[in-house]
Each structure stands twice: as structure tokens, then as C-alpha cells.
Amino acid sequence: MTVENRTIYMDNSATTPVRKEVVEEMLPYLTENFGNPSSIYDPGKVSKRAIEEARKKVASAIGAEENEIYFTSGGTESDNWAVKGAAFANTNKGKHIITSSIEHHAVLYACKWLEGQGFEITYLPVDKYGMVSPEDLRNAIRDDTILISLMLANNEIGTIQPVEEIGRIAREKRICFHTDAVQAIGHVPIDVKKMNIDLLSLSGHKFGGPKGCGALYIRKGTKIESLLHGGAQERKRRAGTENVPAIVGLGKAIELAIDELEEENKTLLEMRERLIEGLLKIPKTHLNGHPTERLANNVNVTFEYIEGESLLLLLNAKGIFASTGSACNSTSLEPSHVLTACGVPHEIVHGSLRLSLGRMNTPEEVERVLEVLPEIVQKLRNMSPLTPREYRTL
Structure with a gap:
């Protein structure tokens, strides 16, 4: 097929296809190895061992310790648990929290909710590339600051933050x-100890x-309340019967992603640069995000005089x-809060494409x-009344 x-x-x-190797690893725990990992008999022990291996x-x-990892239902739960x-x-x-204006809504909405509970939130600005200034962070810290997230x-523009420096501060x-490392896992090498990270969120469907x-990830000694209460699962910190097949799949997927990170990034980077080069040849097109400090797989551009939803429909055809932008907010008519925070003008912010x-992608597809x-x-x-004459094909 051409x-x-x-x-x-x-x-x-938004999501990645589940890898074949991951499916094969999961299958036995969807069929014969169905035991509840909280049970003390042999079938339960089989499931329990699988969870611990993952x-x-x-x-x-x-770069964490095994007893510092707690399984959840995904990035949103992990972010909410960490922040709340x-x-x-x-x-x-104290009750002062620092975050940024371009966080995923799982963090932003959790912070907004906390404001209703009497907490104070500082939302750091970003520069035109979506980068947080460590100096701005340092200046925002108060005696009653209890959390930096x-x-x-x-997830939209791919900009990689100076997390190691932020961790030192x-x-x-x-x-x-x-x-929130949901988009970074499998693309950016991470060492929680070296980066001084106390809490880290990740989600399996972003890396196969x-x-x-x-x-x-909860660093040993970090003070954190439980979000879910009920059973004694996850060392009494996260109640609920474990999703054994999915946990097994996550373990296999992250193992493959880390093993292949360097080689895959090299391939993705070549395709990313070719895409950026080609797209910027289209008049009145702008690259969003940092030109170099960005995920190897991310291209985000804004086209002037068009509307992004129409663009997606024609691409789909x-x-x-x-x-x-974010799949979690795809039904909203609101402009991207990320691009808005980066200073993209309101009149063109709707013309973005990620x-x-x-x-699975190839240079031929690019x-x-x-x-x-x-x-x-x-x-x-040509259809838009906003397009100047010089950018129309008459």
C-alpha cells in the first residue's frame, strides 16, 4: 500500500497504540492468571508477583526505589493525588502552592479546587517559548510555600522545563x-534522585x-495524604483492587521505552526537524514552543487566518x-491556555496544529x-474573510 x-x-x-510485546505480556493476566493480588492463596500470589515485577x-x-512506586488509574489521578x-x-x-500557567488541566483544576479550600496558588508566567524562569520561581517562594508543581x-508545545535546576531550588x-512527567517518559532521561523530584506522575498509554x-512516584519520607480510601492495597496508600493486566502492561511498556529511548529519539528528531522545516515554508506559519529544548516527537505550529478544527477535519478526510492540542480538552471551544500564556495573539491562537x-511513523509519512x-x-x-488578498489564491 502506498x-x-x-x-x-x-x-x-494524545495516546499511543499498545505495543504487541505489551499485549503478549498482559494476556495471561486477562485469562488464566486472574487471581486477586490481595488473596493469600497461590493464584493471588501469582498476580501479586506480577505487580511487584512491574x-x-x-x-x-x-532511578527510584521499588517501594516508592504506587500504581494509579493514570496521569489525572496521579496529578490529583500529588497536588491535593x-x-x-x-x-x-502553610497553604501556599506554586505552579505554572501552562500545566495540564489535571494540575490546574486541582489547584483551582484547592483555592476553594483556603489554599493560595501562584501561577508562574512563561516566556514566548513556554519556559518557566527559575528566577521567577525563586522570587515566588514564601515562608509558607509547601509545594511546587x-x-x-x-503536552501541547513540547517545551522541556529546567527541572533539574527547579529541583535544586x-x-x-x-x-x-x-x-508531571506524563509526556516526558520515554522521551527524556529521568533520574528522580539527581533531579531532586519528590513526586512524579506518569501514564502508561503515552509510551505504548x-x-x-x-x-x-513518592520519594521516601515525603508527606502526602491518600486520595482514595477503602482497602489496604498499595501499602495502604491507594485503595482499590489493582488492575493487574494493565499494570503488567505498563511495566513492559516502560521497560521497552527506556531501552529504546536514545535510538528512538534520534529517529523522531530527524522527522520532527523535517516537519518543522517544511511547515515553516508555508507563509504566515509560526512554530510554538522552544526551538531546541522540546520533545523529540513534538511539532506545534500556528497558521494565520484559519481555524484549527476545520484543519483537522480536512486532514481527517x-x-x-x-x-x-490536549486530547483532554478537545471538545472545548476555549483557546489553548498554553498558547495564550506564551503570548500567541488571540486572533490566531485558534489556528494551531499539533x-x-x-x-510507527516513517519519513515517507512526513x-x-x-x-x-x-x-x-x-x-x-481562500474561504476565510480574514485572509488578506496577498495570501489568497484567486
């Missing part, structure tokens, strides 16, 4: 530091694992699947996208 006749998936930041793989991937749990566990010290890499000030399963590459996109952009500009 590249013109096959579908092209470039929305890997825990070991996750810990190894981020750390906040309520440290009220004896800043993402490792942004947090450790120096003895403040709990949480990072199943949906509905994630993890929260050509068998090309992409997004305008292409996020994955291990060329196909670059062949199709200019025609679609021009078609939409």
Missing part, C-alpha cells in the same frame, strides 16, 4: 517538588502501554490524524503530510 492510500497517525501525545521496572526507569495529597499533608507549614515537558528551600493505568510523532498540508491551509485561507 503512503497516499494509508492512514497516518500523528497524535501520539513496580521494579517502573522504579528502574526513573501534598497540600493537605503539609498545612501545618511544574511539568517536565509540556526546591530542595534548597525544603519544599516538596512534584513534576494500556489506557487506564499510571503511577505516582485525507486519512491524517492530528490535534490542535503533530506528535511515534515509533513527506505525505508536507504534501497535503499546504493545499489544505490554502483552501481554508
Whole structure:
């Protein structure tokens, strides 16, 4: 099948296909190995051992200890647990939290909720590339600051934050530091000890694992309240019967992702740069995010005089699947809070496109996208009353 006749998936930041090796690892725990890991008889012990093996793989991937990994239902739960749990566990010290204006909504909405519970939140600004200034962070710290929550890499524009420097500041000030690493795992090397990270969120479906399963790293000694109460699972910190097949799949997926990180990043970077080069040849097109300090698989651009939803529909008609930003907010008509925070003008912010590459993409697919996109952009500009005469095809 030629590249013109096959579908092209470039929305890997929204979700990735579950890898074949991961499915094979999961299958026995969907069939014969069905025991409840809380049971003391042999079938339960088989499931329990599988969970602990997956825990070991996750810990190894981020430089943590096995007993510092807690399985959750995904990134949203992990972010909520980290932010709310750390906040309520440290009220004896204060009620001030620092985050940024471009965090995932799982963090932003958790912080907004905490404001209603009497906490004060400082939302740090970012520069035009979506980068937080460590100096701004340092200046925002108060005597009653109890938590800093800043993402490792942004899910929309791919900008990678100076997390190691942020971690040093947090450790120096003895403040709990949480990072949302959902988009970073599998693309950025992570060492929680070296980076002075106390809490880290991740989600399996972003790196070839199943949906509905994630993890929260909690550094030993970190004060945090539980979010879910009930059973004694996850060492009495996260109640609920464990999703054994998904946890097994997450463990296998993260093992593969870390083993292949360097080689895959090299391939993705070459395709990313070719995409950026080709897209910026389209007049009135702007790259969003940092030009170099960004995820190897992320391309985010804004086209003037067009509307992103129409762009996606026309791409879909050509068998090309992409997004305008976060899949978690895809039904909202609100402009991207990330692009707005980066200073993208309101009149063009709706014309954004995110292409996020994955291990299944090929250079031939990149060329196909670059062949199709200019025609679609021009078609939409010709239809728009906002397009100046010089950018129309008459």
C-alpha cells in the first residue's frame, strides 16, 4: 500500500497504540492468571508477583526505589493525588502552592479546587517559548510555600522545563517538588534522585502501554495524604483492587521505552526537524514552543487566518490524524491556555496544529503530510474573510 492510500497517525501525545510485546505480556493476566493480588492463596500470589515485577521496572526507569512506586488509574489521578495529597499533608507549614500557567488541566483544576479550600496558588508566567524562569520561581517562594508543581515537558508545545535546576531550588528551600512527567517518559532521561523530584506522575498509554493505568512516584519520607480510601492495597496508600493486566502492561511498556529511548529519539528528531522545516515554508506559519529544548516527537505550529478544527477535519478526510492540542480538552471551544500564556495573539491562537510523532511513523509519512498540508491551509485561507488578498489564491 502506498503512503497516499494509508492512514497516518500523528497524535501520539494524545495516546499511543499498545505495543504487541505489551499485549503478549498482559494476556495471561486477562485469562488464566486472574487471581486477586490481595488473596493469600497461590493464584493471588501469582498476580501479586506480577505487580511487584512491574513496580521494579517502573522504579528502574526513573532511578527510584521499588517501594516508592504506587500504581494509579493514570496521569489525572496521579496529578490529583500529588497536588491535593501534598497540600493537605503539609498545612501545618502553610497553604501556599506554586505552579505554572501552562500545566495540564489535571494540575490546574486541582489547584483551582484547592483555592476553594483556603489554599493560595501562584501561577508562574512563561516566556514566548513556554519556559518557566527559575528566577521567577525563586522570587515566588514564601515562608509558607509547601509545594511546587511544574511539568517536565509540556503536552501541547513540547517545551522541556529546567527541572533539574527547579529541583535544586526546591530542595534548597525544603519544599516538596512534584513534576508531571506524563509526556516526558520515554522521551527524556529521568533520574528522580539527581533531579531532586519528590513526586512524579506518569501514564502508561503515552509510551505504548494500556489506557487506564499510571503511577505516582513518592520519594521516601515525603508527606502526602491518600486520595482514595477503602482497602489496604498499595501499602495502604491507594485503595482499590489493582488492575493487574494493565499494570503488567505498563511495566513492559516502560521497560521497552527506556531501552529504546536514545535510538528512538534520534529517529523522531530527524522527522520532527523535517516537519518543522517544511511547515515553516508555508507563509504566515509560526512554530510554538522552544526551538531546541522540546520533545523529540513534538511539532506545534500556528497558521494565520484559519481555524484549527476545520484543519483537522480536512486532514481527517485525507486519512491524517492530528490535534490542535490536549486530547483532554478537545471538545472545548476555549483557546489553548498554553498558547495564550506564551503570548500567541488571540486572533490566531485558534489556528494551531499539533503533530506528535511515534515509533510507527516513517519519513515517507512526513513527506505525505508536507504534501497535503499546504493545499489544505490554502483552501481554508481562500474561504476565510480574514485572509488578506496577498495570501489568497484567486
